[in-house]
Amino acid sequence: MTMLDGVIDTRPLRSHPGFRRLWIGTTTASFSGQVALVAVLYQVWQLTHSSAWVGVIGAATAVPTIVFGLLGGALADAVDRRRVVMLTSTGAVTAAVLLAVQAGTGVRSLPLVLILVAAQAGCSALGASARRTFVPRLLPREQVPAGIALNHVSFQAAMLVGPAVAGLAIAHWGVTSAYVLDAAAVTVSLYGVARLPSMRPEGGTTPVSLRATWDGWRFIVRRPALSGSLATDLAATVLAMPIALFPVLNEQRFAGDPRTLGLFLSAIAVGGIAAGLTSGLLSRAPRPGIVSLTAAATWGAALAGFGLVDTLFPTLACLAVAGAADTIAVISRGTLIQLATPDRYLGRVNSVEHVVGVAGPGIGNARAGAVAGLTSASTAAITGGLACALTVAVLAATNPALRRWRHQAAEPGAATPT
Numbered sequence: 001m002t003m004l005d006g007v008i009d010t011r012p013l014r015s016h017p018g019f020r021r022l023w024i025g026t027t028t029a030s031f032s033g034q035v036a037l038v039a040v041l042y043q044v045w046q047l048t049h050s051s052a053w054v055g056v057i058g059a060a061t062a063v064p065t066i067v068f069g070l071l072g073g074a075l076a077d078a079v080d081r082r083r084v085v086m087l088t089s090t091g092a093v094t095a096a097v098l099l100a101v102q103a104g105t106g107v108r109s110l111p112l113v114l115i116l117v118a119a120q121a122g123c124s125a126l127g128a129s130a131r132r133t134f135v136p137r138l139l140p141r142e143q144v145p146a147g148i149a150l151n152h153v154s155f156q157a158a159m160l161v162g163p164a165v166a167g168l169a170i171a172h173w174g175v176t177s178a179y180v181l182d183a184a185a186v187t188v189s190l191y192g193v194a195r196l197p198s199m200r201p202e203g204g205t206t207p208v209s210l211r212a213t214w215d216g217w218r219f220i221v222r223r224p225a226l227s228g229s230l231a232t233d234l235a236a237t238v239l240a241m242p243i244a245l246f247p248v249l250n251e252q253r254f255a256g257d258p259r260t261l262g263l264f265l266s267a268i269a270v271g272g273i274a275a276g277l278t279s280g281l282l283s284r285a286p287r288p289g290i291v292s293l294t295a296a297a298t299w300g301a302a303l304a305g306f307g308l309v310d311t312l313f314p315t316l317a318c319l320a321v322a323g324a325a326d327t328i329a330v331i332s333r334g335t336l337i338q339l340a341t342p343d344r345y346l347g348r349v350n351s352v353e354h355v356v357g358v359a360g361p362g363i364g365n366a367r368a369g370a371v372a373g374l375t376s377a378s379t380a381a382i383t384g385g386l387a388c389a390l391t392v393a394v395l396a397a398t399n400p401a402l403r404r405w406r407h408q409a410a411e412p413g414a415a416t417p418t
Contacts, residue, residue: 025192034162055369073351167262216348241364300388307381
């Protein structure tokens, strides 16, 4: 281990070519997602000038994420996971191309935009569970936390660069250029998966059925560390997600400048990258459950602060603190879930984590938009952040298994490297 690995553990990138290729593809996909997010936020705001309709974007992603995410979990425990990811990524590319076409031809149809966003979310959700199983299969057990950390650091880097690039592209060449960039980046991301070996589940496959899906849910419920970790993430996303508030607050505070809108998301990424640079220490924390609880409460408090301030530097500072807390929570939660779950259940458990991690923000953004429509955007941010912090405190007090879970307590038979 080098001195650098004591801060951010890069051993998975140096020692495992399969993981390195996957990481490059995942980073590119994360970049494309951030570009698309800014483009959709901007286009829907321009079509409606309504924070409530911007919040509907969250619902348009949440519903297909729940439906196809759970189906994708059962599918990932039944067939070759690599093939699932290749097919679903191709569907996501198609939806990205159609978003570019509708913007370029000047259709100006809000229902069409939402349908295409939902289609892309559905394709991504169907393959997400299978994609999440790759890290524990490609890496030795002791390097799995480092692999999860590297993936999240790359996501935060994409979140830093993607929104800024999207804002500049929209400002200079229009929203169509952002959609074209999204489609190109999703296509490039296929590189990371195309050269992976076959990834069939270890310990036998489970037929795709409602019974198999229910069995996965029962597995989670019977393990308080898993269920508590997912409940913490659900509280953070549903109660405090702020993205739907960005356009209206940008309009109120900074005259609707698209470059400033991009900076909101980039500020979250700055904090995330700063926290991610300590992932070498974070991935070796003996109790990831208590770390994730503390980080989730900090996320809520920072977003309450975001609702209170009204000038640029304090706004970006609160978002940066929230981004740092989010990175710490994601790495800690991912470590616990991947190491506490046997490979035969990994697809279904990952599907629940994906549904919570993607549909939760979608529902949270819909909540934020609705509250902002009834009151104000600032009120929506403040009340959501405080509700998140309070709920996480209750979860911490009532779930000792989550607080006390340690690496050596990992589930016997958890995923091993191929």
